[in-house]
Amino acid sequence: MTQTPPQTQTDTYHHGDLRRALIDQAGKTLEQYGAGAITFRGLARALGVSHAAPGHHFSDRNELLSELAADGYAGLGDALAAAMEGQPPNTWLERTGEAYVRFALANPERYRMMFASRLMAGVCPDRLRAESSQAYLLLLKAAYQKEPEADPATYRLQTPELAAWSLVHGSVMLWLDGQLGPELDEATFLRLTREMLSRAFA
Amino acid sequence: MTQTPPQTQTDTYHHGDLRRALIDQAGKTLEQYGAGAITFRGLARALGVSHAAPGHHFSDRNELLSELAADGYAGLGDALAAAMEGQPPNTWLERTGEAYVRFALANPERYRMMFASRLMAGVCPDRLRAESSQAYLLLLKAAYQKEPEADPATYRLQTPELAAWSLVHGSVMLWLDGQLGPELDEATFLRLTREMLSRAFA
DNA sequence: TGCTAATCTTGTCAATGTCAAGATGACCCA
DNA sequence: TGGGTCATCTTGACATTGACAAGATTAGCA
Numbered sequence: 001m002t003q004t005p006p007q008t009q010t011d012t013y014h015h016g017d018l019r020r021a022l023i024d025q026a027g028k029t030l031e032q033y034g035a036g037a038i039t040f041r042g043l044a045r046a047l048g049v050s051h052a053a054p055g056h057h058f059s060d061r062n063e064l065l066s067e068l069a070a071d072g073y074a075g076l077g078d079a080l081a082a083a084m085e086g087q088p089p090n091t092w093l094e095r096t097g098e099a100y101v102r103f104a105l106a107n108p109e110r111y112r113m114m115f116a117s118r119l120m121a122g123v124c125p126d127r128l129r130a131e132s133s134q135a136y137l138l139l140l141k142a143a144y145q146k147e148p149e150a151d152p153a154t155y156r157l158q159t160p161e162l163a164a165w166s167l168v169h170g171s172v173m174l175w176l177d178g179q180l181g182p183e184l185d186e187a188t189f190l191r192l193t194r195e196m197l198s199r200a201f202a
Numbered sequence: 203m204t205q206t207p208p209q210t211q212t213d214t215y216h217h218g219d220l221r222r223a224l225i226d227q228a229g230k231t232l233e234q235y236g237a238g239a240i241t242f243r244g245l246a247r248a249l250g251v252s253h254a255a256p257g258h259h260f261s262d263r264n265e266l267l268s269e270l271a272a273d274g275y276a277g278l279g280d281a282l283a284a285a286m287e288g289q290p291p292n293t294w295l296e297r298t299g300e301a302y303v304r305f306a307l308a309n310p311e312r313y314r315m316m317f318a319s320r321l322m323a324g325v326c327p328d329r330l331r332a333e334s335s336q337a338y339l340l341l342l343k344a345a346y347q348k349e350p351e352a353d354p355a356t357y358r359l360q361t362p363e364l365a366a367w368s369l370v371h372g373s374v375m376l377w378l379d380g381q382l383g384p385e386l387d388e389a390t391f392l393r394l395t396r397e398m399l400s401r402a403f404a
Numbered sequence: 405t406g407c408t409a410a411t412c413t414t415g416t417c418a419a420t421g422t423c424a425a426g427a428t429g430a431c432c433c434a
Numbered sequence: 435t436g437g438g439t440c441a442t443c444t445t446g447a448c449a450t451t452g453a454c455a456a457g458a459t460t461a462g463c464a
Contacts, residue, residue, distance in 0.1 A: 170372020
């Protein structure tokens with residue numbers, strides 16, 4: 001797409017790439033004020049466009065949130081892939097586990113949204129499904145220390161990868177929700193998670 | 203509380219126990235249509251009272267949701283206690299783990315709300331804090347196969363109970379969010395969870 | 405019986421998502 | 435170069451919601 005060059009946003013009737021700008025602005029709002037603070041009208045105000053403009057790029061508020069979630073899965077996938085890149089396979093599980101937790105702690109609201117959006121959007125949008133499957137494949141790769149042979153749609157879930165995923169996802173969610181108490185600092189939490197993973201797969 | 207006897211709800215100016223009725227109705231709406239469908243005005247319509255009546259019993263929508271969450275923790279606590287009642291301590295972890303998962307699967311939206319409400323309500327209401335601490339104590343009891351000695355506020359989280367809690371919470375959340383794929387049925391999921399717990403604490 | 409406080413109603417307001425109809429201008433083709 | 439077409443955006447409107455204020459109703463108690 002040949003777009004207009006970067007410019008101040010309000011000096012033209014056409015915005016340039018409003019869809020992208022909406023997603024970016026929503027991302028900022030997400031981490032700063034939480035998902036509940038994301039509104040079509042608020043985003044429109046922040047970008048200097050009319051209140052109904054967002055509705056032309058997302059059929060629904062949920063569609064915008066799904067896009068944020070899909071971006072989250074993409075970022076998580078990148079982090080997981082980077083953690084394994086060029087490293088010996090027998091360290092993949094440990095490395096991806098840590099990368100997973102670090103991603104969640106660095107993007108708490110985003111992470112929460114990734115796991116809240118499936119049911120919010122009654123039917124899961126294609127891109128969200130694709131990005132999350134991609135990230136899931138990387139988890140399988142780390143758990144089995146090789147490229148998964150079957151495609152994720154037909155893959156049958158087994159105990160080991162469910163345990164690994166449950167451990168990191170569960171501990172992260174408990175942490176994000178404040179269930180582990182305010183006195184547990186981030187460094188200690190990371191250490192505990194490492195210990196859990198290494199003990200469970202010793 | 204001496205209340206008026208059961209009666210049709212709209213035949214008196216005073217409802218009798220509107221607060222209780224609101225919580226009950228919200229609970230039904232919760233499991234049937236999800237948390238997003240709970241509105242003050244909707245509940246008021248369902249109970250035949252004016253649209254502002256709920257506002258006199260809950261300062262806030264979040265206060266009502268917190269009450270639902272607190273009820274959830276109370277129910278979970280009962281289920282966990284019942285699972286250990288009269289059983290040998292070396293089976294507590296396994297029994298409470300299964301009871302925990304069964305509770306979550308039987309009350310999916312309630313369970314989700316229990317873990318979503320802490321951050322929603324900026325400051326955690328007293329009753330919610332109390333009920334969740336109570337349930338947490340039972341988890342500690344099961345993990346250590348004896349009554350916890352310290353009070354939960356000063357208790358220092360250790361790897362074993364974090365692992366146990368993370369395993370069940372994580373797998374349950376993944377299941378509830380549909381992340382484990384539509385072809386994984388409930389019975390298989392329960393079996394996998396049992397396997398995970400027994401392997402992790404063999 | 406009458407007072408007081410809890411409980412509920414009516415009326416209102418601002419904010420939001422969503423839709424419809426019209427304005428604007430980017431792009432393409434003759 | 436000029437005109438048409440269609441995506442993009444604006445304006446206007448509507449129903450729904452949470453929240454608040456002021457007044458009506460009634461329970462409970464002195």
